[in-house]
Amino acid sequence: MQIPDPTQFEVIIKLPIFGFQLAPLAPELVQARQALQELRITHPEPLQSNVKGEYTSPWKSHLLNAKLQPLCQLVINLTEHAAKHHWNTDIRKLNFRLEVLDCWGSIYGNKGHTTPHTHFPADFSCVVYLDTEEGCAPLIFENQIKLNPMAGMIVIFPGVLLHQVPENQGQRTVVALNMFKVADFS
Template identity: 50%
Template sequence: MNSQTINLLEVETKAQIYWCDISHLAAELLLARQALDELRISHPESTPSNVKAVYMSPWKSHLLNTKLHPLCNSVIQTVKQICKDFWNTDMQGLNLDFLIADCWGVTYQQSDKTILHSHFPSDFSAVIYLDADDESAPIIFEEKLLVKPKPNTLIIFPGYLRHEVPENSGKRTVLAMNLNKIPSFNQAAA
């Protein structure tokens, strides 16, 4: 096998992070909270990862508890809307759709944290704050941008974007997920 040298050129970009209040999805949020409570009983061992929290559900939690499906579907629709509104891209017209590749819940308590990481190669990542008190630590993107968690808030960002959560002073519960583009030939392109 021939060895080759791969060089790196760094380009400073302005990655976009999207957020919205999803309080109107009260039924979906309630089901997600119930699902995470059930997963904590059915899968009590926290999943080993860069998340150092009191509990993290399995990576494929959406496949283990169907109560997560309505909220996952809402996130997919939101990502499609982002593609349309901010990128002028009709995913259906390109015969593309999005798939939830991973979905997991995390319960943070005092001193819990998440180490700096990215979700590459996922196209998008999302975090939904199901519960967060005023003392909850922010999510920090690229060691620069701090976003304070608020209950019933959805944050969507490129999967390559590095982020972390410093030691937490409060309590919070999140549902996180990774989304990937997939071919979709269910409907002909316009």
């Protein structure tokens, strides 16, 4: 049997975007900056993707440099905290845990940008702003919500949300992560 093309229906729904602000010199951010510098040396060829910037590290950078692990764990903890606060849901009590399956760093210079995209099939995605210069481009969700980044800012959102970054002015360094729910019966 040949599989037919699907019919697409759209539902307008409010999806949360969670924001947290850390001190720019928080230990997890310092280690992530070091990891990205090291990845530029060990993996100098930038990843080709929807990110049009100076450098993007490999998708599984958290498995290539252990200095990204504290940031991954922090983001998992923040996401679980946000789920408890916003949805009154403790995913661990539902026999799930979050796991970071993708983690990469991107350095945007002048004119760096991303094309509109989602992170589907990720359950949650996250952007961690390691360094920003004044006037750097916002993160835009669904062509409606603009978030102006600051160093230390962490933005967590459902992976299905369409987002983009217009042409950037100045420098901006981020780490992005994709998290998935994984069954956990331990």
